[in-house]
């Protein structure tokens with residue numbers, strides 16, 4: 001008799017991608033479909049490896065969606081084991097997961113403040129900490145399911161997984177972390193430095209490492225165990241494309257991306273189950289207006305209407321790209337341009353670093369990505385960033401201007417006009433909380 005389970009990660013319920021409410025609906029649908037397919041597969045249990053929710057404080061509607069969907073396996077008597085991800089963990093004592101646990105819809109694994117003892121959970125003290133693990137019995141076989149919510153790199157500097165997670169029999173370990181070897185092999189556009197551990201850091205002796213966090217599929221081995229990431233259920237961004245078209249001087253080279261879905265694991269061997277999700281197309285072209293128009297028009301016939309499309313146009317001279325909206329009758333179109341401009345003053349190249357302070361540069365970088373989701377981050381930066389700026393301004397205003405009337409030489413005024421970038425350390429020290 002073998003164990004059969006579903007391994008789902010990064011459902012991100014409540015994520016209004018590109019601020020489109022219907023995308024949250026689609027993320028919900030994907031999760032619902034995954035759960036239903038898992039039940040059709042007659043799994044023994046379901047693992048949710050973090051980021052079930054997009055935020056740690058999901059809206060009542062999003063919580064209701066989770067309740068409705070997780071009620072399906074509950075009615076079937078299929079237990080769900082879960083850990084919190086970086087998106088939905090909370091520093092508060094009770095998270096949305098604990099709420100779902102109280103409703104009997106899931107079993108939360110990992111460090112715990114209370115002893116949980118029931119049919120599917122047991123708690124033990126390891127290294128001075130209470131750790132709740134899952135237990136699943138089938139016939140005369142027993143399986144342990146260990147897990148831990150997302151932990152920062154700082155935690156891994158002080159702790160080793162093997163200090164806390166030591167299997168005593170057949171066991172699974174569920175984590176929401178990035179693994180260095182994975183990040184190096186995937187060459188991602190985003191999430192590039194999202195790793196806290198290496199394969200080496202994974203504790204020995206587990207038969208299956210059920211991973212979440214990185215939104216792409218990946219698989220490796222650790223001892224006799226399999227290390228697997230199912231990836232996110234829905235497409236995360238245009239780097240997570242279904243199809244990519246790269247311009248090779250005179251023609252587009254198509255490159256198929258990955259399918260999205262989750263894993264059905266039988267006898268600790270994962271098998272991918274595909275979900276039909278909204279297609280993302282990523283197009284890049286470097287051409288003048290006439291060729292770009294012609295080639296993109298040709299290409300557009302290959303792209304389904306329901307697709308999300310990103311077009312990158314690059315050329316030596318700027319031109320109007322509004323024709324793209326006529327060419328592509330798709331659900332969502334994101335245009336990015338990279339045009340060379342003739343420099344106003346010859347012999348000098350403008351460098352953003354000369355004009356903006358580090359805070360402004362960071363915000364420009366975030367906002368420059370038109371598809372950016374970092375609104376809160378920007379607001380936080382602005383809020384955090386404003387006091388020192390305000391202070392220095394105020395200082396200027398209140399300072400008696402002694403030398404105001406003194407005429408300046410050409411050289412001096414030139415110097416004065418050139419914005420002085422702030423010390424590099426300013427923003428960094430503040431983000432680290434080193435403000436006085």
Ligand SMILES: [Mn+2]
Pocket residue numbers: 010051085087213214215
């Ligand atoms: Mn995630």
